[in-house]
Amino acid sequence: MQPFKHAAAIIEKLEKHGFEAYFVGGSVRDFIIGKPISDVDIATSALPNEVMRIFPHHVPIGLEHGTVLVLYEGISYEVTTFRMEAEYDDFRRPSHVSFVRSLEEDLKRRDFTMNAIAMTANGDMIDSFGGQEAIHRKQIQTVGNPDERFREDALRMMRGVRFVSTLGFHLSDETKQAIQEHAGLLVHIAIERIAVEFEKLLLGEGVRQALLLLAETDLYAYLPYFEKKGEQIASAAMYNWDVIQSSEEAWALLLRAVKPENADALLKNWKLSNKKVHTITSILHCLVQLEKSEWNDMLLYQSGEEISIMTERVVSALQGERPSIEHVHSLYKKLPIHSRKDLAVTGTDLLQWTGKQGGPWLAAALGQLEREVVCGRLANSKESVKEWLKQCNLL
Ligand code: ATP
Numbered sequence: 001m002q003p004f005k006h007a008a009a010i011i012e013k014l015e016k017h018g019f020e021a022y023f024v025g026g027s028v029r030d031f032i033i034g035k036p037i038s039d040v041d042i043a044t045s046a047l048p049n050e051v052m053r054i055f056p057h058h059v060p061i062g063l064e065h066g067t068v069l070v071l072y073e074g075i076s077y078e079v080t081t082f083r084m085e086a087e088y089d090d091f092r093r094p095s096h097v098s099f100v101r102s103l104e105e106d107l108k109r110r111d112f113t114m115n116a117i118a119m120t121a122n123g124d125m126i127d128s129f130g131g132q133e134a135i136h137r138k139q140i141q142t143v144g145n146p147d148e149r150f151r152e153d154a155l156r157m158m159r160g161v162r163f164v165s166t167l168g169f170h171l172s173d174e175t176k177q178a179i180q181e182h183a184g185l186l187v188h189i190a191i192e193r194i195a196v197e198f199e200k201l202l203l204g205e206g207v208r209q210a211l212l213l214l215a216e217t218d219l220y221a222y223l224p225y226f227e228k229k230g231e232q233i234a235s236a237a238m239y240n241w242d243v244i245q246s247s248e249e250a251w252a253l254l255l256r257a258v259k260p261e262n263a264d265a266l267l268k269n270w271k272l273s274n275k276k277v278h279t280i281t282s283i284l285h286c287l288v289q290l291e292k293s294e295w296n297d298m299l300l301y302q303s304g305e306e307i308s309i310m311t312e313r314v315v316s317a318l319q320g321e322r323p324s325i326e327h328v329h330s331l332y333k334k335l336p337i338h339s340r341k342d343l344a345v346t347g348t349d350l351l352q353w354t355g356k357q358g359g360p361w362l363a364a365a366l367g368q369l370e371r372e373v374v375c376g377r378l379a380n381s382k383e384s385v386k387e388w389l390k391q392c393n394l395l
C-alpha cells in the first residue's frame, strides 16, 4: 500500500487541475493479489504537455506513447495519457496511438482483464471487465474477444503464458484455445519484445506449467531455434527450477534440455547482450566439463567464482538436489591463485632469467606454470619457479 500512498499526491494534483487520474496495470493487479508492488503506473486524461506543465520535474520518456516520467520526492512514476490503439498493422502493436479523454477506452485496449482495473487515489476500484473476479479465480482472460486481441498484437499470447509463470494463474479455456489457433502470428513480433516476456517466464514460480503450455499451444514452434523442440521444451518442465536465480542460469538450464547445435548462434539470434551470451555459454561450457569430472581446481580457476556458482545452481536444477554453493565457494577460495596476475613471476621475469627472445614458447611456459601453481604442484614463489624452469631445461 505504501507505494500507492506516496503516489496518491500525483493523482490528487492532476485532479486539482481538473483531470482524471488513476493507478492502473500490474501494480493494481498485484495489490489485489497481495503481492509486493513494483512500479506504480498512473493513467490520466491530461495530455502529455499538460502533465509536463503540472509537474516541472519530469522526463519525457515516451511522448509518442503518451508517457511522461514524473519525479516526485526522489521517486519516479510513469504517467501515461489515456489512449486508444485504434489501428493495428501486421499483428503488432500500433506505432501510432490516439489520446482519448475516457478511462473506459484506455482500459479496453489493455491485454487481460486482471490488467485492466483502475484504482482511485483512495482505493476505489473501477473494474469494467471483471478483473477482480478473474484474479479471484486465478484466471487469465483477454479483455474482449481473444481472437481479435491476439490478431491485434500477437505478443499478448506470450504475455499470457508468462503470467501463468509469474502469477501461477491459468489461462481461461477461451484464451488458451485462441492461442492454439493463432500461435503462428508470433512470427510478426520483434524478438526483443518476445525475449522480455520469455525471460520473465523462465524466472516465474510457475515456469514448469508455462513450459508445458508453450509446447501444448505450439507457441514454441514460432520461437527462433526452438521450432522443432517442443518435446525438449516440455521435458525441461521436469527440472528443479526453484533453485534458479538469474536469467543466465535459466537460459543455460533450458538449453541443456533443448540441446541446440549452436547455443551461441541461438542466443545471438535472440538478441541478448554480448555479456549475457558470454555468461550463458560459459555456464554451458562448465557444465560439459562437470559431466566428465567433479569440481576441480583448474575448472574453478578457468570458470571464475561467479560462473562456477551459477553452474552449480544449474547442476542442482538438473539433478533435483540442493546446490552446494558454500562448497564451491570454499573450493574456489582455497585456490593458490585466482588469476594470472597473482603469479609470483611475469613474462618479463622469464625473459630476463632465460635470456631468450619472446615467442610462442613464452606463452606456453606461462600457461604450464599457471596450471602447475593452480593445481598445487608448484609453490607460487620466484625460487620454486626458477627451480621448475631448470627442470624444464629452460634455464
Ligand atoms: P509486471 O508486473 O510483470 O510488469 P505488468 O502487467 O505491469 O506486469 P507491463 O508490461 O509492465 O506488465 O505492462 C503494464 C500494463 O500495460 C499491463 O498491465 C497492461 O494493462 C498493459 N499492457 C502491456 N502490454 C500490453 C499489450 N501488449 N497489449 C495490451 N496491453 C498491454
Ligand code: MG
Binding pocket: 025, 026, 027, 039
Ligand atoms: Mg509493469
